[in-house]
Amino acid sequence: MTSEESFHDRIEDELAGLRPPPIGEIAGDALAQGRRIRRRQRALGVAGGTAAVAGVAAGALALGGVFGSGGGGAPVGPGAWGAAPTSQHSSAATPTPTPTPTPDPTPAYPSTPTPPPNSSSPNTVIGTIPASWKPPAADGHLSDPTNTDGQSVAELLIDDLSQIGSGGSGSAFSGSSLAGMNANATLTWTMPHGSVRISASVSDGAADGKTPQSQCLPAFEMDYCAAATLSDGSVVMVQHNSGGYAAGSSQSTHNTMVMITRPDHAAINVVEWSDGPLTDDQLYKIVSDPRWGLKMDGSFVTHADKVVRPFSGG
Amino acid sequence: MRGKRVGVDQAVRDREFTEFAVARAEHLRRTAYLMCGDWHRAQDLTQIALAKAYAAWHRIHGDGGVDAYVRQIVVREFLSQQRRRSWHERPSDELPEQGLAGGQEQADLRLSLLAALERLSPKRRAVVVLRYWEDRSVEETAAVLRMSRSAVKSASLRALADLRVLLGEDLTV
Numbered sequence: 416m417t418s419e420e421s422f423h424d425r426i427e428d429e430l431a432g433l434r435p436p437p438i439g440e441i442a443g444d445a446l447a448q449g450r451r452i453r454r455r456q457r458a459l460g461v462a463g464g465t466a467a468v469a470g471v472a473a474g475a476l477a478l479g480g481v482f483g484s485g486g487g488g489a490p491v492g493p494g495a496w497g498a499a500p501t502s503q504h505s506s507a508a509t510p511t512p513t514p515t516p517t518p519d520p521t522p523a524y525p526s527t528p529t530p531p532p533n534s535s536s537p538n539t540v541i542g543t544i545p546a547s548w549k550p551p552a553a554d555g556h557l558s559d560p561t562n563t564d565g566q567s568v569a570e571l572l573i574d575d576l577s578q579i580g581s582g583g584s585g586s587a588f589s590g591s592s593l594a595g596m597n598a599n600a601t602l603t604w605t606m607p608h609g610s611v612r613i614s615a616s617v618s619d620g621a622a623d624g625k626t627p628q629s630q631c632l633p634a635f636e637m638d639y640c641a642a643a644t645l646s647d648g649s650v651v652m653v654q655h656n657s658g659g660y661a662a663g664s665s666q667s668t669h670n671t672m673v674m675i676t677r678p679d680h681a682a683i684n685v686v687e688w689s690d691g692p693l694t695d696d697q698l699y700k701i702v703s704d705p706r707w708g709l710k711m712d713g714s715f716v717t718h719a720d721k722v723v724r725p726f727s728g729g
Numbered sequence: 730m731r732g733k734r735v736g737v738d739q740a741v742r743d744r745e746f747t748e749f750a751v752a753r754a755e756h757l758r759r760t761a762y763l764m765c766g767d768w769h770r771a772q773d774l775t776q777i778a779l780a781k782a783y784a785a786w787h788r789i790h791g792d793g794g795v796d797a798y799v800r801q802i803v804v805r806e807f808l809s810q811q812r813r814r815s816w817h818e819r820p821s822d823e824l825p826e827q828g829l830a831g832g833q834e835q836a837d838l839r840l841s842l843l844a845a846l847e848r849l850s851p852k853r854r855a856v857v858v859l860r861y862w863e864d865r866s867v868e869e870t871a872a873v874l875r876m877s878r879s880a881v882k883s884a885s886l887r888a889l890a891d892l893r894v895l896l897g898e899d900l901t902v
Contacts, residue, residue, distance in 0.1 A: 422842075422861040422862075423861060423862060423864065425842050426763065426842060426843070426861075426862055429841050429842055429843045430759055430762075430843070433843075435758070435762070435768045435771075436768050436769070436772070438754055438755060438758060438772065439772075441750065441754045441758075441772065441775060441776055441779065442746075442747050442750035442751050442754060442779070443747075444776055445750055445754075445775075445776045445779035445780045445782075445783060446743060446746060446747060446750070446779075446780075446783055448776065448777075448780035448783075449746070449779070449780040449781070449782070449783025449784045449786075450783070452780060452781065452783070452784040453783070453784045456784065
């Protein structure tokens with residue numbers, strides 16, 4: 416018996432002593448899910464487009480809704496805590512963008528022209544970043560720089576969601592933070608025409624010493640990818656994917672991620688799951704909000720800590 | 730070669746895929762379980778991998794590559810999820826001081842190999858699963874994990890050392 420066989424046999428023995436749940440109709444379910452992926456690939460493939468930008472998948476984004484932690488169930492949103500500040504900066508800061516009264520009617524996928532699938536990555540359609548996506552506006556100085564925490568991320572995300580015209584309310588949020596490294600929040604945003612599980616994160620994009628990915632490299636793990644470097648040096652990436660199934664549910668998930676890494680190394684990432692009705696354009700408006708940062712104004716953080724409750728996590 | 734497969738009739742594709750999925754799903758789920766330690770999550774990983782294999786069937790079928798393809802997706806999807814989960818869970822690479830996994834019978838004083846696997850960092854766990862459960866070569870493991878051969882060897886050695894500490898025995902591999 417070789418050493419590998421010994422190890423393998425021991426695992427085999429221990430697995431045999433477990434009682435896993437029935438595997439069910441996984442073949443049929445996978446086939447149905449696979450057909451949906453193919454339909455989407457074909458739909459994307461005929462949309463047409465120009466100037467494909469190659470890019471890499473920083474990893475598939477499936478199942479985020481399944482495994483994303485859910486926190487307290489208290490409603491969140493402008494209505495839940497009254498008049499949330501629309502800007503956490505001092506008076507010298509960039510004015511709050513004018514709210515858009517109605518949701519962007521552009522469907523998420525058709526909004527991004529796409530060329531035929533790249534032959535070197537047949538499972539990933541490589542698209543382009545819309546020319547309308549401008550770099551984030553210059554930001555002002557913070558009067559009282561304070562470490563961003565999960566509550567602050569949740570409040571700013573809610574504020575952005577309100578401003579892009581997706582009027583609604585939030586619930587079931589969670590989040591955490593690591594000072595100077597990352598702050599994140601996840602919540603459910605319920606609108607008149609649907610709800611979306613959405614997560615936002617701001618992190619130090621230079622923490623790992625790597626250059627932001629500005630190209631979509633061939634990869635299996637995603638359905639669609641687009642990336643570009645904007646005129647100010649910001650790197651933007653969009654990924655679409657068909658996710659897995661929520662535990663105990665037969666509903667598969669779809670997820671979209673839009674990420675920007677700014678020249679100041681702040682990396683802002685928004686992911687929506689569960690067939691969310693938000694478009695790529697709307698998600699980009701969120702990540703390009705210049706207020707994002709690992710430090711926010713102290714008054715904004717304090718306010719967020721008061722109104723975003725209950726809050727689970729860091 | 731691939732061009733010939735592109736036009737494969739859907740009924741044939743469905744039949745071929747179903748035969749493969751039925752035959753391999755249980756093994757795939759066990760592989761996924763060894764990495765994530767949760768049967769429901771393992772089921773999700775397996776289904777994702779199979780669904781993507783279906784979508785790519787014209788390309789991967791016929792080259793004997795379906796097994797390798799789904800294995801790769803399971804592993805990469807697992808690691809990708811771990812990266813996202815880490816925002817919330819903040820796992821540590823440090824080995825825990827206590828030996829028993831939660832939920833184990835008190836009488837079971839010996840840490841199982843499965844429980845010990847769960848204590849490894851995700852990447853080292855993936856290396857161990859690929860090398861010693863899936864019997865993949867260093868080269869194949871390196872390709873799946875996008876690591877160098879030396880990195881795979883190093884991770885493998887460290888993972889086994891961790892397991893020996895956790896198990897309190899001279900694990901033979």
